Amino acid sequence: xxxxxxxxxxxxxxxxxxxxxxxxxxxxxxxxxxxxxxxxxxxxxxxxxxxxxxxxxxxxxxxxxxxxxxxxxxxxxxxxxxxxxxxxxxxxxxxxxxxxxxxxxxxxxxxxxxxxxxxxxxxxxxxxxxxxxxxxxxxxxxxxxxxxxxxxxxxxxxxxxxxxxxxxxxxxxxxxxxxxxxxxxxxxxxxxxxxxxxxxxxxxxx
Amino acid sequence: xxxxxxxxxxxxxxxxxxxxxxxxxxxxxxxxxxxxxxxxxxxxxxxxxxxxxxxxxxxxxxxxxxxxxxxxxxxxxxxxxxxxxxxxxxxxxxxxxxxxxxxxxxxxxxxxxxxxxxxxxxxxxxxxxxxxxxxxxxxxxxxxxxxxxxxxxxxxxxxxxxxxxxxxxxxxxxxxxxxxxxxxxxxxxxxxxxxxxxxxxxxxxxxxxxxxxxxxxxxxxxxxxxxxxxxxxxxxxxxxxxxxxxxxxxxxxxxxxxxxxxxxxxxxxxxxxxxxxxxxxxxxxxxxxxxxxxxxxxxxxxxxxxx
Numbered sequence: 001x002x003x004x005x006x007x008x009x010x011x012x013x014x015x016x017x018x019x020x021x022x023x024x025x026x027x028x029x030x031x032x033x034x035x036x037x038x039x040x041x042x043x044x045x046x047x048x049x050x051x052x053x054x055x056x057x058x059x060x061x062x063x064x065x066x067x068x069x070x071x072x073x074x075x076x077x078x079x080x081x082x083x084x085x086x087x088x089x090x091x092x093x094x095x096x097x098x099x100x101x102x103x104x105x106x107x108x109x110x111x112x113x114x115x116x117x118x119x120x121x122x123x124x125x126x127x128x129x130x131x132x133x134x135x136x137x138x139x140x141x142x143x144x145x146x147x148x149x150x151x152x153x154x155x156x157x158x159x160x161x162x163x164x165x166x167x168x169x170x171x172x173x174x175x176x177x178x179x180x181x182x183x184x185x186x187x188x189x190x191x192x193x194x195x196x197x198x199x200x201x202x203x204x205x206x
Numbered sequence: 207x208x209x210x211x212x213x214x215x216x217x218x219x220x221x222x223x224x225x226x227x228x229x230x231x232x233x234x235x236x237x238x239x240x241x242x243x244x245x246x247x248x249x250x251x252x253x254x255x256x257x258x259x260x261x262x263x264x265x266x267x268x269x270x271x272x273x274x275x276x277x278x279x280x281x282x283x284x285x286x287x288x289x290x291x292x293x294x295x296x297x298x299x300x301x302x303x304x305x306x307x308x309x310x311x312x313x314x315x316x317x318x319x320x321x322x323x324x325x326x327x328x329x330x331x332x333x334x335x336x337x338x339x340x341x342x343x344x345x346x347x348x349x350x351x352x353x354x355x356x357x358x359x360x361x362x363x364x365x366x367x368x369x370x371x372x373x374x375x376x377x378x379x380x381x382x383x384x385x386x387x388x389x390x391x392x393x394x395x396x397x398x399x400x401x402x403x404x405x406x407x408x409x410x411x412x413x414x415x416x417x418x419x420x421x422x423x424x425x426x427x428x429x430x431x432x433x434x435x436x437x438x439x440x441x442x443x444x445x446x447x448x449x450x451x452x453x454x455x456x457x458x459x460x461x462x463x464x465x466x467x468x469x470x471x472x473x474x475x476x477x478x479x480x481x482x483x484x485x486x487x488x489x490x491x492x493x494x495x496x497x498x499x500x501x502x503x504x505x506x507x508x509x510x511x512x513x
Contacts, residue, residue, distance in 0.1 A: 101304055139311065
């Protein structure tokens with residue numbers, strides 16, 4: 001397990017996180033295994049509850065549970081705010097319990113854009129996160145979360161129910177129906193975990 | 207990333223000219239952005255404005271202007287999520303980071319939270335094909351309060367809060383306590399000492415509001431003991447006799463005669479949680495504020511005379 005967490009930590013330190021998250025719903029979660037590194041194909045475990053993280057000490061297990069709860073809360077809140085986009089300052093309260101800047105600002109930017117351009121996101125996505133890196137002795141503690149996001153059932157539409165595309169309304173490519181891997185960083189802020197960065201792992205399918 | 211390296215250079219720059227709260231803010235609806243792709247295939251966003259002209263950078267009577275090479279262009283002075291335009295590195299939008307990094311975050315190294323805040327900066331670049339591109343994900347930077355009008359507004363609003371501790375002790379400082387008998391500590395709860403207090407500061411169209419709530423009083427009792435109380439404490443009344451305070455108290459184990467002046471010096475530090483925000487905007491956050499007051503108490507030994 002130690003090497004698994006170490007790889008997760010190294011990966012989080014690698015290259016700048018450049019992109020934001022956009023999406024989702026459904027649950028799943030559970031602790032799980034880790035990938036073989038950034039150059040290897042990423043595979044999800046058949047049974048997400050039986051991975052090696054189940055052997056970690058109680059402090060790590062508790063942290064992983066908190067992180068995944070935060071992640072799940074974020075996805076649920078994101079689905080809710082994109083189903084009925086409001087100005088950013090109104091959407092803020094629904095997201096601030098799960099996100100920190102710069103990711104918070106990016107997600108709010110998209111919601112605000114959707115509001116101003118009169119589009120919503122209908123349906124529901126699926127997500128499948130796992131904690132692949134955890135450093136509880138850091139200052140502050142940090143973690144890496146990888147997620148398999150399926151947005152094929154979560155589509156843009158105008159407020160009258162007509163179709164809309166990400167390109168037509170100037171939203172990022174992540175708003176187009178697809179299934180892909182995203183990597184998030186989580187950071188401990190005082191007494192809670194918040195997601196603060198995210199990027200799409202281009203070329204990695206799941 | 208090149209932009210981030212350039213931003214790092216900004217942090218050591220001695221002069222950061224900000225163009226916030228312009229005299230004549232540009233209307234946000236004059237400008238909008240479109241999705242585009244830069245020469246490396248990366249997704250970028252490009253601003254286009256329906257009117258306005260080029261400028262030399264910074265604040266102007268017609269709005270705000272970037273100063274990237276020869277491509278100065280008018281941009282909105284404010285954005286609903288990106289914040290305020292600042293003439294950093296040719297032009298960036300800055301917004302106080304929320305939440306601010308945790309107290310033990312290494313990003314605070316060499317910086318004092320009392321002097322400034324971390325901001326998220328979205329900076330313009332030159333890569334846009336048909337306009338000004340800007341970064342999708344913001345970069346954290348630290349700026350002193352004096353460098354940003356929003357920081358100045360925050361300091362001004364906090365200064366208007368009536369935070370003024372008023373600590374009380376039993377035994378009264380004019381009296382004498384005894385070793386082994388309880389000392390009661392409290393503060394009369396009001397908006398100066400503990401209860402919720404509010405204030406605001408305004409600059410042109412921007413009103414920043416602050417709200418303070420007492421969270422803890424740390425009592426350094428002078429005998430090496432520290433008592434943390436998360437309430438204003440309970441006022442002592444004579445009917446309580448020699449009972450211990452149900453909320454905030456201390457018992458001295460040694461007399462104070464060996465202390466300077468023969469008295470224990472008690473230092474009480476009140477910590478408030480300050481919530482601050484700008485109406486109709488995502489700008490805001492929380493930060494602590496502390497004030498300290500001292501008092502002293504004389505503690506004698508109880509002497510029993512027997513015959």
